[in-house]
Amino acid sequence: MKYLFLLVSNKPSAQWASILREALSPLGKLHIASEADALHKVLVQHYAAVIVDAGAVHDVASITRDLCQRWPQARVVIATTSPTWKRAREALQAGATDYIRKSLDKKELYSEIKAMLSSSLLPSLSQNGGNI
Amino acid sequence: MSQPTVLFVDNVPEFLDTRAEFLENAGYRVHKAYTIEQAERFLDDNLVHLAILDIRMVNDDDDKDISGLILAKDPVYQPVPKIILAGFPTFQLVREALGSVVHTRPLAVDFLDKREGPQAMLQAVGKAFEKYVRFNQNLRIDWDQRESLTPLHLARLLNPDAPNEILVYRADELEDLLRHVFCDYQQVRIGRLLWHIDRRLCVPVLAQSAQQATDARILVCGERKPLKQELARMQELAPEHGSELVGEFETVHFCGAIYALADAQLESIQTLRELFQSGKKRPLKTALDHLLKDTLAAWHRRGRVLEESGHLMEVYRIWAGLDKDGMSRSKVKDRVEDLIQTSRTLSAVEIQSLDQGIMFQFPQQPLLSYPNPVATLYTPLESYAGPIVCRVSPGRLTPDNVLVDAEQRTWLTDLARAGQAPQWWDFVCLEALIRFDLSQAPDMLAWQEFEECLIQPNVLHDRLREQDVLQDLRMSVTLIEQIRRQAGSEAGPDPRPYYAGLLAWIVDAIAQHDPNRLYTPAEQMRNAHLLLAAAMLTKRLGQSPIQVSPGGTLRLDEKGTVWIGKRRVDELGGQELDLLHLLYKQQGQLVERARIVESVFGEPYVEGDKHLEGRINSLIRRLRVKVEPNSRRPRYLLTVKGKGYRLQAEGEMQE
Numbered sequence: 001m002k003y004l005f006l007l008v009s010n011k012p013s014a015q016w017a018s019i020l021r022e023a024l025s026p027l028g029k030l031h032i033a034s035e036a037d038a039l040h041k042v043l044v045q046h047y048a049a050v051i052v053d054a055g056a057v058h059d060v061a062s063i064t065r066d067l068c069q070r071w072p073q074a075r076v077v078i079a080t081t082s083p084t085w086k087r088a089r090e091a092l093q094a095g096a097t098d099y100i101r102k103s104l105d106k107k108e109l110y111s112e113i114k115a116m117l118s119s120s121l122l123p124s125l126s127q128n129g130g131n132i
Numbered sequence: 133m134s135q136p137t138v139l140f141v142d143n144v145p146e147f148l149d150t151r152a153e154f155l156e157n158a159g160y161r162v163h164k165a166y167t168i169e170q171a172e173r174f175l176d177d178n179l180v181h182l183a184i185l186d187i188r189m190v191n192d193d194d195d196k197d198i199s200g201l202i203l204a205k206d207p208v209y210q211p212v213p214k215i216i217l218a219g220f221p222t223f224q225l226v227r228e229a230l231g232s233v234v235h236t237r238p239l240a241v242d243f244l245d246k247r248e249g250p251q252a253m254l255q256a257v258g259k260a261f262e263k264y265v266r267f268n269q270n271l272r273i274d275w276d277q278r279e280s281l282t283p284l285h286l287a288r289l290l291n292p293d294a295p296n297e298i299l300v301y302r303a304d305e306l307e308d309l310l311r312h313v314f315c316d317y318q319q320v321r322i323g324r325l326l327w328h329i330d331r332r333l334c335v336p337v338l339a340q341s342a343q344q345a346t347d348a349r350i351l352v353c354g355e356r357k358p359l360k361q362e363l364a365r366m367q368e369l370a371p372e373h374g375s376e377l378v379g380e381f382e383t384v385h386f387c388g389a390i391y392a393l394a395d396a397q398l399e400s401i402q403t404l405r406e407l408f409q410s411g412k413k414r415p416l417k418t419a420l421d422h423l424l425k426d427t428l429a430a431w432h433r434r435g436r437v438l439e440e441s442g443h444l445m446e447v448y449r450i451w452a453g454l455d456k457d458g459m460s461r462s463k464v465k466d467r468v469e470d471l472i473q474t475s476r477t478l479s480a481v482e483i484q485s486l487d488q489g490i491m492f493q494f495p496q497q498p499l500l501s502y503p504n505p506v507a508t509l510y511t512p513l514e515s516y517a518g519p520i521v522c523r524v525s526p527g528r529l530t531p532d533n534v535l536v537d538a539e540q541r542t543w544l545t546d547l548a549r550a551g552q553a554p555q556w557w558d559f560v561c562l563e564a565l566i567r568f569d570l571s572q573a574p575d576m577l578a579w580q581e582f583e584e585c586l587i588q589p590n591v592l593h594d595r596l597r598e599q600d601v602l603q604d605l606r607m608s609v610t611l612i613e614q615i616r617r618q619a620g621s622e623a624g625p626d627p628r629p630y631y632a633g634l635l636a637w638i639v640d641a642i643a644q645h646d647p648n649r650l651y652t653p654a655e656q657m658r659n660a661h662l663l664l665a666a667a668m669l670t671k672r673l674g675q676s677p678i679q680v681s682p683g684g685t686l687r688l689d690e691k692g693t694v695w696i697g698k699r700r701v702d703e704l705g706g707q708e709l710d711l712l713h714l715l716y717k718q719q720g721q722l723v724e725r726a727r728i729v730e731s732v733f734g735e736p737y738v739e740g741d742k743h744l745e746g747r748i749n750s751l752i753r754r755l756r757v758k759v760e761p762n763s764r765r766p767r768y769l770l771t772v773k774g775k776g777y778r779l780q781a782e783g784e785m786q787e
Contacts, residue, residue, distance in 0.1 A: 083223040085221040085222055085223045085225070085243075085245075087223075088223040088227055088231075089226050089230060089242075092226065092227070092231050092238070093230065093242070098227065098231045099223065099226070099227050099231060100227075
């Protein structure tokens with residue numbers, strides 16, 4: 001099964017975006033969109049996960065809330081270079097599913113996202129939600 | 133009325149006691165637990181709306197100590213919203229507490245650093261109550277006066293083994309559950325107990341909102357885990373129409389589900405038992421018709437699978453509950469023996485166990501001996517080698533869990549055993565509940581005649597000779613006939629798998645006999661009736677294979693008598709016979725509707741005359757009922773769509 005992922009970043013050419021793309025390639029494809037475009041994209045396409053680059057958006061909690069409002073089943077993962085417990089709390093209470101370190105290690109990134117997808121406790125990927 | 137209650141768990145008494153005081157001053161009741169064990173005891177025995185858990189409950193200096201988090205993860209306490217407290221917060225801990233998803237919500241609803249102070253804690257608790265606890269403390273709950281229903285009474289029904297001191301808390305918990313489930317209303321009125329089965333119960337509820345709008349609901353509540361499983365099954369299997377699940381809520385020990393029954397007036401809802409006991413034949417037949425053709429048919433259409441792994445008797449044993457843990461064949465046999473021993477003293481009949489079966493001695497009748505029903509139930513049914521088709525079934529129908537409204541529409545709210553069942557099973561349950569739970573007879577002789585009548589048919593839709601049974605039992609015979617007709621229509625006319633299902637149901641009922649219990653005379657009579665029915669069915673199943681469809685070639689002899697194989701068809705009236713003759717003369721060929729009207733009715737045919745078309749359809753239908761093994765699947769009188777009919781004397785299946 002192949003998945004579709006969405007990276008929300010106002011800096012699409014950043015190095016990390018291509019690292020993430022490579023890391024997730026065994027699992028599927030990665031789309032990249034700015035904040036504004038992402039809010040539109042989730043209405044027309046369901047993604048297995050929406051990964052928010054915390055350093056490349058204006059306000060993590062705000063974009064998370066907006067994404068979840070438009071698509072309540074969204075799995076929003078916040079990726080940050082400088083995780084703090086307070087920001088983690090804020091993001092998760094805004095509706096994010098997970099809060100991870102923005103690793104440069106592709107294996108680590110792959111494992112984090114795969115673990116989230118494999119969780120049987122999350123809403124299932126039904127009706128082609130997030131599948132290619 | 134229960135007060136908002138918080139369980140505060142921290143191993144540092146000074147910290148806990150100080151913070152608890154803030155909460156108490158804010159109006160919360162606070163249970164304090166200084167160890168994990170104390171916390172577990174509180175959660176097991178008391179009503180808790182929210183838990184505040186310190187992460188390091190064993191050693192504050194050990195960064196590997198996450199004992200509080202482990203308690204939070206315990207699925208037993210999942211329904212209780214939690215706030216995690218940390219003296220040394222990290223993003224990984226926050227991630228674990230707020231990012232993990234258990235069922236539909238995270239492990240915890242908030243995460244606090246102890247250093248954030250009591251005001252931050254009060255705010256977090258307030259938010260948690262508003263968003264996650266959501267129970268209406270001001271909900272007015274009126275309980276049914278007729279049955280003296282109270283929360284304590286219901287708690288006893290759901291937890292019969294709990295000691296009294298625990299029951300008080302369970303009663304509070306149940307009342308709490310109501311306040312959660314109906315949190316958007318201002319007043320509810322709980323009606324009488326409709327059914328109580330296996331630690332679950334069902335009551336009607338009238339709920340009024342602040343805007344004075346009222347909603348009629350059915351509440352099913354029970355022990356948490358089994359009811360959650362039932363709801364999961366229901367959401368997977370139940371058809372769209374019927375009882376609609378509109379809400380559910382769980383506490384640590386209970387789960388409650390709210391159903392809406394579209395347009396049903398709850399005050400006139402009654403159980404099938406109550407309707408039967410009213411003696412009103414027409415409403416009963418109408419309700420049964422609705423149950424068979426509407427409610428159950430919707431379930432059966434949900435899916436169809438072929439059971440290939442076992443033989444029919446084995447599948448039935450599983451469905452009847454005979455293959456449960458601890459219920460071995462020898463135990464079932466012992467129960468039958470026990471029942472024989474306790475039934476032998478009935479005045480109208482002597483019952484004895486033989487080496488290979490059971491003997492009945494009715495007064496002034498020859499000895500009747502029958503094979504052992506248990507042996508038959510545990511042996512593949514040799515006379516039936518057909519496929520075992522399974523359909524989605526709502527589970528075990530009983531006289532009390534089938535609800536009927538004032539318009540005789542039927543509703544099912546007990547879905548604990550829903551699943552893929554042999555396609556005859558729902559019909560078997562319905563017949564069995566009429567036969568053994570609802571019908572009444574004065575003595576065993578009456579039951580013997582009743583059973584003789586019911587085991588005669590060679591095809592399911594055969595008419596039953598109700599004139600051979602006691603007057604009091606004739607309504608039951610009519611209803612059973614109605615059930616079998618629908619069973620034959622859906623599952624085919626062969627009665628063997630149907631009788632086998634009845635045998636499984638009966639033996640399961642017998643297996644529940646408790647030799648240490650004191651039974652009333654009426655209960656003893658029922659037990660003896662079960663034995664008799666099991667014995668007679670066993671003999672019937674062992675008889676040479678019952679001839680069913682196709683039954684042979686249809687022919688008219690030189691006198692014009694109609695035969696199907698060796699069976700003479702006697703019951704044909706004037707026009708039915710004329711039609712059959714007409715079709716027979718042109719067997720294999722199309723006979724147009726116009727020709728039928730002119731030859732049989734003796735009238736000119738007027739195309740588009742709906743009344744005339746209805747008469748043709750009705751005549752064909754009547755003829756098919758008398759000739760066809762299964763009138764819904766004709767083999768001899770076949771429709772040529774849009775044109776007319778043809779007769780196929782050898783019989784062929786038409787889809």
